[in-house]
Amino acid sequence: MATSSDGGGDQRRLLSIPKEGERIIAPTRRPDGTLRKAIRIRAGYVPQEEVAIYQSKGALMRKSGPDVPPGYDPALVADAKPKTKAAKRNERRKEKRQQQASLANDKGKSMNIEGTDAGETDKVLSSKTDKQKDSVESVTKQMSGIAISESHAMPSTNTINNSQPESSAPDIDKKIRALKKKIRLAEAQVQGDPEKLKSETLEKIKKIDGWCMELKLLEDSRAPAA
Amino acid sequence: MAAAGGENSGAGEGEGEFYLRYYVGHKGKFGHEFLEFEFRPDGKLRYANNSNYKNDTMIRKEVFVSPSVLREARRIIQESDIMKEDDSNWPEPDRIGRQELEIVMGNEHISFTTSKIGSLVDVQSSKDPEGLRIFYYLVQDLKCFVFSLINLHFKIKPIQS
Numbered sequence: 001m002a003t004s005s006d007g008g009g010d011q012r013r014l015l016s017i018p019k020e021g022e023r024i025i026a027p028t029r030r031p032d033g034t035l036r037k038a039i040r041i042r043a044g045y046v047p048q049e050e051v052a053i054y055q056s057k058g059a060l061m062r063k064s065g066p067d068v069p070p071g072y073d074p075a076l077v078a079d080a081k082p083k084t085k086a087a088k089r090n091e092r093r094k095e096k097r098q099q100q101a102s103l104a105n106d107k108g109k110s111m112n113i114e115g116t117d118a119g120e121t122d123k124v125l126s127s128k129t130d131k132q133k134d135s136v137e138s139v140t141k142q143m144s145g146i147a148i149s150e151s152h153a154m155p156s157t158n159t160i161n162n163s164q165p166e167s168s169a170p171d172i173d174k175k176i177r178a179l180k181k182k183i184r185l186a187e188a189q190v191q192g193d194p195e196k197l198k199s200e201t202l203e204k205i206k207k208i209d210g211w212c213m214e215l216k217l218l219e220d221s222r223a224p225a226a
Numbered sequence: 227m228a229a230a231g232g233e234n235s236g237a238g239e240g241e242g243e244f245y246l247r248y249y250v251g252h253k254g255k256f257g258h259e260f261l262e263f264e265f266r267p268d269g270k271l272r273y274a275n276n277s278n279y280k281n282d283t284m285i286r287k288e289v290f291v292s293p294s295v296l297r298e299a300r301r302i303i304q305e306s307d308i309m310k311e312d313d314s315n316w317p318e319p320d321r322i323g324r325q326e327l328e329i330v331m332g333n334e335h336i337s338f339t340t341s342k343i344g345s346l347v348d349v350q351s352s353k354d355p356e357g358l359r360i361f362y363y364l365v366q367d368l369k370c371f372v373f374s375l376i377n378l379h380f381k382i383k384p385i386q387s
Binding site: 028030031032034036037048049053 | 307310311312314315346347349350354356357359360
């Protein structure tokens with residue numbers, strides 16, 4: 001208890017003697033009339049409520065005076081300079097331009113001529129529409145042609161299907177001829193030189209029987225194809 | 227409204243009942259979301275934080291604090307002079323949110339209700355900027371105090387080495 005009271009006393013003394021740089025805000029009054037505490041602000045600290053609200057450059061420019069181009073100096077504008085030779089020449093040119101403007105009235109007549117051209121453009125447009133109709137008719141004809149071509153496509157596929165079995169027949173014929181050739185050669189060797197090539201001839205005799213069997217199988221398979 | 231009574235000068239600083247409750251929350255897209263804490267007279271501190279944002283769930287924590295902690299809470303409230311303020315000129319709770327502060331200290335009892343405060347600009351533009359500013363800063367201090375107590379007690383490593 002005693003220590004806490006001493007602490008309170010020290011706090012009061014510190015508050016009563018403000019340090020260098022400290023600020024004390026006067027107490028405000030409550031709605032019921034009583035005063036609030038004075039606020040002590042430490043040196044170097046800025047309370048949040050005192051920090052200025054940030055404004056962008058655009059906002060600042062808007063607030064500062066009327067809309068004037070940058071670099072504007074009213075003093076210079078006030079001074080009226082005497083007309084120079086160039087200014088005089090410019091005035092003469094302006095007069096000439098005015099004369100040309102009067103010539104523009106003549107161009108107004110040419111505008112009437114352009115009106116007649118507008119009629120011609122209408123004729124051109126009508127011809128274009130006729131061309132479009134012709135193109136539409138040609139497209140319809142092409143559509144009918146497309147249908148005809150599709151009907152042609154069907155028999156072509158049929159022909160392709162027919163050609164497939166025909167391709168297998170010549171293969172069988174080739175095999176048959178090859179086997180017959182082998183058989184003839186083997187038989188010739190056997191008849192020609194029986195004594196010299198005994199071992200080889202024996203092997204071929206065995207093969208001849210196999211070849212004959214293959215021939216029969218091929219001829220049997222060929223029959224249903226034919 | 228503040229119902230002010232005379233303090234018992236005979237009793238010391240530690241005497242008298244103490245109760246504090248603060249609530250800030252709103253009801254919106256993710257349901258009722260709020261932060262609430264209270265100091266009970268028996269020294270129990272209760273903390274609740276509910277948010278359904280991204281499937282968060284309710285957080286409830288309770289902890290008993292020592293008399294020295296209660297004394298510190300009393301000191302914070304005493305120095306702020308909040309017991310003498312009046313919330314009749316403060317903004318009413320609105321759709322944005324709601325704040326409630328209830329304090330029982332000695333023979334005094336106050337209960338404030340106001341809307342959420344976004345920043346000091348909201349305080350300055352209100353009808354009672356001085357009183358609302360006291361409330362604003364007191365709530366900041368109380369939040370820091372309670373968050374520190376909860377972290378010290380519940381975190382595995384509250385003081386980073």
